[in-house]
Amino acid sequence: MRIYTYFIILLVSFGFISCEDVVDIDTQFEKPQMVVDAWVNDSPTSQIIKLTWSQNYFDSQIPEGIDGATVKVIxxxxxxxxxxSMGKGIYQWNPSGNNSIGEIGDAFELSIRYENAYISSSTTLKRTAIIDSLVVEEKMDELGYDDGSYASCYAVDIAGKGDAYWIKTFTNDTLNNKPRELVISYDGTFDPGSSYDGLPFIRPLRDAVNRLSDDAGYIPYLPGDKVRVEIHSLSDQAYAYLSIIQEQLTNGDNTIFALPFANATGNVFNTTTHERVLGFFNVASITKEEITIP
Structure with a gap:
């Protein structure tokens, strides 16, 4: 019995030692590829498209911008x-007067020429949801919430199936950008396959405009905080793309069941080589509301 007990302790000890071993992960990164970040919208303000070089997953440096390209949207x-070109891979278009990039139903083509490569993508400007109101709600002694002020966004999905949205929340003009703060919706729910349509957004989406702590609990806003909510329309491809991004960002929550990291499949192509290019092109219609916490 003593020998058996000693053997078990020895195995456990080796287990702890092995957990301290450093493992080098081969990400199979070979050479940088162009990444197209082309998320523009119909707001009558400057629109930005970014071109950068891809890098190793474990590289914490800011991606290098690509200058010298010709970027157009038709x-x-x-x-x-x-x-x-504004430098550092940033390309900007400025509307004249109060004009916007287009109207709902317009078709758009992205055209990029860089050295001997021709990059292209296409999309359509889809409609977005209606924000009925953005309000402040005080919560006291409520399960799952610290006492304080929280925002609630009452939005309504437009009747007719097939509307996808990206809900962005800004606190004091800074985007809430923790992994679980990437919020997308299909017809006012989380599920493209549901029969829900033309109704107010479900409660979890209404509450998703609040900041999250590191343990995914909601953080109350402070007096004077400015909260802005924007709802951007998405093409079906854009919704699928962001769904993969969302899954990858929260992949660590799955611990041993986490899926291997992989690049999300975009809608941008190199027409010279007929290969996909990293990144995405979407033209959104947006609606927005803003409040200040009293």
């Missing part, structure tokens, strides 16, 4: 919007 096959 609306309805006739109106060309030229994006000017």
């Amino acid at each position: 609306r309805n096959s006739q109106d060309t919007l030229s994006f000017s």
Whole structure:
């Protein structure tokens, strides 16, 4: 019995030692590829498209920008919007007057020329949801909440199936960007397969405009905080793309059941080589509301 007990203790000891071993992970990163970050919208403000080089997953440096490209967006096959290089891979288009990039239903083509490569993508400007109101609610002695002020966004899905949305919340003009603060919706729910349609957004989406702590609990807002909520329309492809991004960002929560990391499949193509390019192109209609916490 003593020998058996000693053997078990020895095995456990080796287990702890093995857990301290450093493991080098081969990410199979070979050479940088172009990444296209082209999420623009119909707000009558400057629109930005970013071009960067991809890098190793474990590289914590800011991605290197790609300068020297010609970037254009063609609306309805006739109106060309030229994006000017601002340096560090940033390309900007400025509307004239109070004009926007387009209207709901307009078709758009992204055209990028870099050295000998021609990059292209296409999408359609889809409608977005209606924000009925953005309000402050005081919670006291409520299960799951610290006492304090919380925001609630009452939005309504437009009747007719197939509307996808990206709900962005800004606190004091800074995007809430923790992994679980990436909030997307399909017809006012989380599920593209549901029969829900043309109704107010479900309660979890209404509450998702609040900040999250590291343990995924809601953090109350402070007096004077400015809260802005924007709802951006998404194409079906964009919704699928962000769903993969969302899954990858929260992958660590699955511990031993986490899926291997992989690049999300975008809608941008190199027409010279007929290969996919990393990144995505979406033109959104947006609606927004803003409040200040009293």
